[in-house]
Amino acid sequence: MAEILLNILGVVFGWVAIEYCLRHQTAESLNDASLIPFADDPEVARRVEAATGKTINAVAPQELRKGWGNLEV
Template identity: 75%
Template sequence: MDIFLNVLGVVFLWLAVEYCLRHQTTESLDDASMVPFADDPEVARRVELATGKTVKAVAPEEAKAGWINLEM
């Protein structure tokens, strides 16, 4: 009985992941894998050189006059 429940759990997990990813394309999954590098242009450049994939990097926020950026 224990093995049956383990197999049932694995099948349920596989079906749940397939259901969640059913509308994703290869391109959208590639873009999602590059998101962690998008906020640091230098790291994004290194990842682009290493993988050959384009990272849509955003420029870091500039400090506004009269505002203080705190490092946390």
């Protein structure tokens, strides 16, 4: 009986902790956060935009400066 009570308390504590962490988030901010993995690759961002219809603010990757690429240590 004690194990069941502890399991229920653990689930309730986890739910309350997640709700507390996400209390200031809006649907828009959570939607933007779900698209972050695609923001650094413009080609993938275009494909995801075409597939989902959601706008992704893609950032082009920085170009390597002369002498800064392929360093051997």
